[in-house]
């Protein structure tokens with residue numbers, strides 16, 4: 115007898131009632147205060163912290179919405195009526211009125227698709243699927259004139275719809291249970307609207323491919339006895355082997371698999387098949403894990419594991435987070451704690467509070483393999499942690515996803531995509547190092563995990579905790595406008611002082627001892643530190659050996675043919691590599707343009723720095739950490755363990771050594787060139803420089819022995835570097851906000867970027883011009899104040915063989931910005947024969 119999924123198998127929607135006052139209280143809301151009657155979300159004031167705003171339908175008051183609707187109706191009255199595109203109308207004309215059916219009651223499902231046409235389109239739900247189909251499931255439906263069966267996602271079912279058009283019916287329901295609960299479906303629809311990306315593509319980003327393909331599972335057939343087989347007369351009439359087999363099956367409490375059944379009945383397959391033919395047994399297919407993947411937890415790297423009593427600052431932070439959890443409201447908290455102030459311990463204790471109520475948390479971290487230490491700390495303190503990372507096998511990923519959805523997990527730790535973890539009883543979302551750029555996805559859907567976390571937390575009425583020593587200006591601004599609450603931890607644990615920072619001016623030539631990259635002052639400091647048995651971290655944010663390969667005779671620079679950017683020379687294997695597309699050639703021994711024999715390597719990468727370090731400090735045990743040396747899974751862990759044990763005493767590398775590491779014996783941090791990010795054509799250049807220098811400086815002075823920092827720079831007077839040298843976040847952030855205000859840059863205003871690319875430059879440019887005109891027309895029609903810049907070639911005017919153009923849009927109001935683009939791109943189509951694509955990037959971080 116086929117089993118229907120039991121109650122507990124169904125994805126729970128514990129907070130469903132919180133957003134909807136009509137449905138009463140959550141049955142088992144944890145802290146007592148969670149039980150209070152839910153409050154309908156109040157409209158946020160517009161323009162309050164543009165990075166922290168919700169979609170328009172959540173943000174407007176009823177009155178505003180009504181006004182908007184009125185305005186929209188007036189708009190549409192002016193323009194010739196555009197037929198709404200619905201299934202059936204997309205490829206054929208509407209049927210003449212006499213062919214229309216009588217309007218009839220039916221259930222209609224909305225379905226969206228990954229590929230164009232994206233939908234949503236309406237389908238009727240046949241009565242036999244009514245019980246089964248729910249939003250968040252995948253279905254197969256006929257699409258287009260040819261009625262080609264296509265997989266899509268069901269986003270909504272209207273049970274009392276009326277339609278007089280003949281709708282195609284839903285064909286097959288592909289999932290046993292929804293892959294997304296109703297909250298996640300709502301989140302998808304919001305993301306689709308806000309990021310202007312088809313909902314079908316967002317579903318695919320939300321549900322890992324391994325889950326969609328059921329990686330690591332197989333189809334298993336189960337047998338059970340039909341009702342009529344229980345009739346003794348039927349049983350008696352059977353040949354002995356079949357009789358014995360059927361008796362075994364009737365007596366079994368659960369359905370049996372073929373192998374189980376043959377073993378218990380001591381028979382071959384033959385009697386089973388005979389019984390099946392006679393219609394005495396039914397079969398049922400179920401998907402099962404083929405095995406339990408052995409999940410690797412982070413081995414301790416030797417860090418002490420004892421817990422400490424909280425410091426005064428930590429205790430205060432903890433109290434305020436707990437109050438937010440207990441309030442049952444969607445509050446955003448920014449924990450601004452200086453490096454080494456013990457933020458992780460605060461997160462852990464807050465989650466310990468949460469799990470007492472049987473609730474779970476998501477902790478988003480930059481890339482988990484870079485921070486094995488953070489991972490280890492969570493795994494040691496909670497009994498069931500799911501760590502999601504990029505090196506999992508599909509089977510592991512699917513297994514973890516199922517564990518998470520069943521509610522077997524207290525804490526999910528992972529990178530940005532973990533914001534979608536389908537925890538049934540989510541009670542808190544934490545973004546550690548919330549300023550980190552890796553939280554923004556740079557492919558479709560181009561979402562920012564902070565914003566998505568904000569929307570998710572808001573719809574569930576749970577707190578969102580952002581933590582950083584160098585908060586993004588978006589979050590800092592949010593504390594000024596009341597969107598987020600600020601919690602400060604201005605001191606390090608154990609009253610340890612912040613390390614002193616010395617700036618070394620690279621412009622003064624005599625400072626540069628011996629022409630290398632390491633100045634006299636830094637050389638001296640490294641030697642002293644190594645003599646005292648201390649450890650050293652050196653930061654250089656460029657990988658490779660030399661960053662340019664240039665001919666001194668004719669000036670030719672060896673560049674990538676696909677990206678027009680200089681290739682970087684890598685010494686291992688003598689390769690010249692494009693860092694944007696990985697185009698690789700053997701480094702030419704002479705100039706490819708004029709054949710001059712004596713090509714020069716300019717600019718400095720980590721490989722070259724490593725050689726200089728080994729030559730200058732022969733007593734040091736050196737490791738280099740950059741994406742070239744850290745390709746293999748587990749390599750970070752290996753290097754960091756060796757560093758903790760003291761086997762290594764000098765670590766050099768790119769920004770990946772600046773993140774979160776906590777080693778008490780690091781007595782010196784050296785920044786080889788702080789200006790790397792400073793002169794990028796990007797309004798966030800200062801912010802990034804400040805963050806990088808402050809974060810790497812924060813890796814020292816974390817033990818009893820203190821620490822110091824030496825920053826080499828060509829711009830010692832630059833405010834970002836000055837402020838970082840004083841550990842003065844607030845002065846920097848407030849001044850930076852002032853200067854952004856002048857240009858309405860985020861977070862004071864919103865920006866969007868549209869990138870067009872094509873293999874034929876003229877076509878890409880023509881499409882960019884066309885789109886710009888549409889944007890201008892759209893702005894005029896809506897009467898919005900949107901600034902449109904471009905089209906122009908971006909700093910990277912060519913990438914992977916495609917010519918690029920971009921259009922920048924700025925507006926104080928993110929809703930006006932979004933609406934302007936939506937209207938302009940709505941019917942914007944590039945001729946199929948042209949190889950030109952465009953992407954809309956809302957709140958872009960990458961301006962290159």
Ligand SMILES: Nc1ncnc2c1ncn2[C@@H]1O[C@H](COP(=O)(O)OP(=O)(O)OP(=O)(O)O)[C@@H](O)[C@H]1O
Pocket residue numbers: 422423424425428451452453454455456457458459582583607608773774775776812
């Ligand atoms: N209350 C405490 N008493 C003593 N030590 C503590 C306490 N809380 C945390 N620590 C220790 O202080 C160190 C720094 O903590 P942690 O790594 O969480 O800092 P952080 O604020 O995340 O810093 P960063 O921003 O630099 O990553 C850790 O070794 C941790 O074990």
Ligand SMILES: [Zn+2]
Pocket residue numbers: 674675676677678692693694695696697914
């Ligand atoms: Zn390239």
